[in-house]
Amino acid sequence: MLQRTLMAVSIALACGVTVDRAAAATAYVSNEKSNTITVVDLDKMEPVATVAVGERPRGITLSHDKKLLYICTSDDDHIEVLDLETLQVVRTLPSGPDPELFVLSRDGGTLYIANEDNNFVTVLDLAQGVVSTEIPVGVEPEGMAISPDNKILINTSETTNMAHFINTETLEIFDNVLVDQRPRYAEFTPDGKQVWVSSEIGGTVSVIDVTTRKILKKIGFEIQGIRADTIQPVGVRITPDGKTAFVALGPANRVAVVDVDSAEVQDYLLVGQRVWQLDFTPDAKFLVSTNGNSNDISVIDVAERKVVKSIPVGELPWGVAIR
């Protein structure tokens, strides 16, 4: 009896805390197979709308005013712009073939798009809605990141196995760093001093010093009972205070928690199957992972380092953006 009461209290507490902390945050999840965006109310912890979009939506990102969602609809070879008030696609932008991931410039005026199919990064002028230039990069460009000062654009190329450092002024590559097999994602530390690059097949995250372009450390992952070759790092997010990194480990079904200063792994959190991408709530209290094979997202309490909820979304959820 006492036990049951305690359990009830702890459930009530957990729910109460959850509701309080995630107040008003909304997650947008792209479903690669369903061709939809699921809108998830992180207050109620449930999906509230499903929006049909173009073919094979993958990378998504919010406009800086958080009114629009940019969507890489890969098989339609363009970018769709979703108005988040009306949930209507209000604009279609050219992107070059097979856009997979992109990053918005700090002034919100330019989208830098990785075209997986043709070894280019496409630079899209959002005001004009036209491609202003294409930057030749390695084979199968994928990960995209922009430095906090907007001066350096990073692109990773999956078959060339490099992080390309691009000068956003000249739009030319000024340096390349070889990393492990199949680099998928790049993320700057908030101070802009490091860029973290995940290698899916190599199973590592390379921590690169931005000034010297040397690899400071390669972070490996070991999980008891999980075969090394199923540990495949993809999405990387670093907390706004720059202290903790979260790394999605793909078919290992875990998100690794890494201390940024020491680059040491501190914990592994069990999430859904084949975890792809991650995003924080605006207050950074929660992290959401998209779990491709279990058709759900996991909500992680950042401070507690605990998965607090799984929420069903569409088929093969891929990208996530939260406002």
Place this chain on the structure above:
Amino acid sequence: MLILAPDGSEVVAAEGDALHVPIVYLGESIPEPPPLSLVEPIAPDKGIAGAKLAIGDNNTTGQFLKQNFELIEKVVPAGGDLKGTAAELSGAGQKLIVADLTAPRLTEFADLPEMKDAVILNIRAEDDPLRATDCRANVFHVIPSRAMKADALGQFLISKKWMRWVLIYGVNDADKAFADAIRRSAKRYRAEIVEERGYEFKAGSRRTDTGEQQVREQMTQLTQRLPDYDVLIVADESEVFGEYLPYRTWDPRPVVGTSGLVPTAWHRSQEQWGGTQLQRRFTRAFNRWMLERDYAAWEAVRTIGEAVTRTSSGDASTLRNYIVSDSFELAAFKGKPLTYRKWDQQLRQPILLATPLMLVSVSPQEGFLHERTPLDSLGHDEPDSACRLNQ
């Protein structure tokens, strides 16, 4: 040359001459029968097309490192002079060879003194003896062996609990070799081959005005009065009758092997793990889908590319040492890093199981474990092989 970094500093680009890396694609013009089905493309550039695609990939990467790759295509006439070719290649310092050769010609070429310190990548000969008894330090096997393929299929059948097999094989040496590999797998996985039948079929022309009825009756006869069985395995590598078996058997049973559900290194329906990109790049460049030998050639040229990228060298022995080292890894759209087995220099890789239009499964199957990597559950493992290279 200096390139401006955004902080105003200047980055020194790689100085000096570019590293030039010639890779030879060595083939022999032996006529191959066209696919039995009219739907399958006839691909006279089978193999070389994959090598060309990979050279492009290597050069895209190479431009950032001042490395330049060149593909040199050499085709000797059927039964032509391999010794002369070896001397010519060796004289030109061309020691990185992608070999589109049959097993006897491959060993003949590899044993020539001119090729002693070469790196020869076999993309065609699936023969098990090349991995089990007759290995060579200068030969790497990119194409999976027949034993790997038979085990990939066998694991799938076991996982389906289809334990009673009928084996039908053609008259060619390759058919018999694949039948041997199936027998080996049956033994490994304790499946029962309840009956075997050899079959000789005169293929004739590919296109005829009539004949479907005749073929149906022949196949029905071929599979009549068999003991109770779960699955029919056909070993017809030269593809003269296997494609006629599905739906024409006496008993309603699935057909697997060289037709029906087929174990293969690559298939056009493979779009997982980024495979879409490779398929699209290939189709755009060559106006047909990528075949297994194209994929093997792509892997071979990328193996060299990866080794050159990481060692900054074009020297055959430096590359050889790197390829067999623990540092070597190749990403090849199979969801795992691919490496070479040290004892026989066979490329470890997952094997796809596919029907003509669809990927069905990927082996190794769940539960087939191995102390080193589940990939070593496929084909000749170290204890089953007499080869002890790199020790």
